[in-house]
Amino acid sequence: MKNKIFFLIFILHFASYVFGKTLHVGTTHTYKVLTQATSVAIPGDSIICHDPIIQGGMAISNLSGTFEKWIYILAENGKTVIIQGGSNSIQFSDCSYLHIEGFTIQGQTGNGMNLDDAGSFETPTHHIRIIKCIFQNINATGNNDLLKLSGLDHFEISECQFINGAAGGSGIDMVGCHQGVINVNTFKNLGSNSIQAKGGSSDIRIIRNQFENGGSRALNLGGSTGLAFFRPQNATTEAENIHVVANVFRGSEATIAFVGCRKVEVSNNTILFPKKWVIRILQETVDPNRFLPCGDNSIYNNIIVIDNAVSTEVNIGPNTAPVTFTFTKNLWYKTSDQGWQGPTLPGFINDQIIKDPLFINNSSGLLSNNSPAIGAGQPYISLTRDFLGNYFNNPPSLGAYEANPFVSHLSDVDLKINIFPNPFNDVITCLFEDEAHRTITIFTLDGNKMFSLETKELIAEIPCDHLFSGSYVLLISQGLKEYRRLIIRR
DSSP states (O other): OHHHHHHHHHHHHHHHHHHOOEEEESTTSSBSSHHHHHTTOOTTOEEEEOOSEEEOOEEEESOBOOSSSOEEEEEOTTSOEEEEOSSSSEEEESOEEEEEESEEEEOOSSOSEEEEOTTOTTSOEEEEEEESOEEEOOSOOSSOOSEEEESEEEEEEESOEEESOOTTOEEEEEESOEEEEEESOEEESOSSEEEEEESSEEEEEEESOEEESOOSEEEEEEOOOOGGGOSSTTOSSSEEEEEEESOEEEOOSEEEEEESEEEEEEESOEEEOOSSEEEEEEOOSOOTTTOOOSBOOEEESOEEEEOTTOSOSEEEOTTOOGGGOEEESOEEEETTOTTOOOOOOOSEEEOOEESOOOBOTTSSSOBOTTOTTTTOSOOOSSOOBOTTSOBOOSSOOSSSSOSSOBOOTTSGGGOOEEEEOSSBSSEEEEEESSOOOEEEEEEETTSOEEEEEEEOSSEEEEEOTTSOSEEEEEEEEETTEEEEEEEEEO
């Protein structure tokens, strides 16, 4: 009997070590506040927050998982958990291998959330994921950011919303950040910027995001940083090696500002009706003995639609190198001037198209069958996804949406699925040939996610009574395989 008890204790201890513990936080749970749980969490643990309102103003330092065992901080599944107020919601310092998901951050008087290296440049905060969070309605008007990142390496920000930022701040502000992905987020009604990368930031991918009135500069790639805050300290640019791919922009005073940055690629984006300029080329940190001028940046495969609000397509400031920019295979169209001859551009210019892109009515960039943008792009070396997650063809269509998606060996040819009825009324059913973990997602044709479900069952019934009549994209993901179907609600 004693041996059995010892064996049971050993198994429970081993399971806790391998799989981690779940730490519940809330007024009726073991840990009353989040910082109590983070003070005892070890690699592999999951922290679940249950209270609908959590008071902001927390500080969490040196919370670290490992490469094999991340630490998870999660809002209770299916509930709205708001971190309200405080100078910031949480300041994470010198943390690593940390996954944060499902929270609403609002009402802060400083920054919405901070992640930093505590000023220890040699030991950055690293391997951080922020997933499905909402940053909104900040209670500040100055240089305050919804999400402030300083000295952060190897990070992902996905499926988040950034709404109603401070007039002088950014949705996401990065100082000396590296190896990051900002992916499938929404930015709406921001102040100075939606995203800023400066202070030596590099190797950042900004892909498949949606920007609606994203601030004075929707993307501010570079800027002006105090020399003491550069990471690395010997950086010669404000930002470099940034890829901006398959995003949709509408509004903003300027869509993209290149500010002391180099080796930036902006490709296959759809840019709609900026309010003053499409692009700005600026240099705010000036020291010719150290900093290289803004240049060596490329803009290709984009669709840019403007009206009379834009009289100067590219605004060029002093101390820059505009002649080193390249503009290749972009489509430009001015809705208010049918005889428009095209933009005035600096640098190397090749194969610009000056035509109506012929979007599908009431869409934000979907191409009709006779669009001149179809197949007109510069090919990619590797598979690249469009705004909806489809692969660009070779050569690709211009803009954020591929008109003729490429079907790879990773795609839907290997998945056998029966979807019915289609068209449907309130429910659509997916029937699979075997049990496996799958994610089912419904998007509008503009790429807005309307429904998501994870399942392992043979049959999945999807409630669709919240959808308006019309066409949608059904995406089923199973490992590396994907299946897409156009579905129609009556």
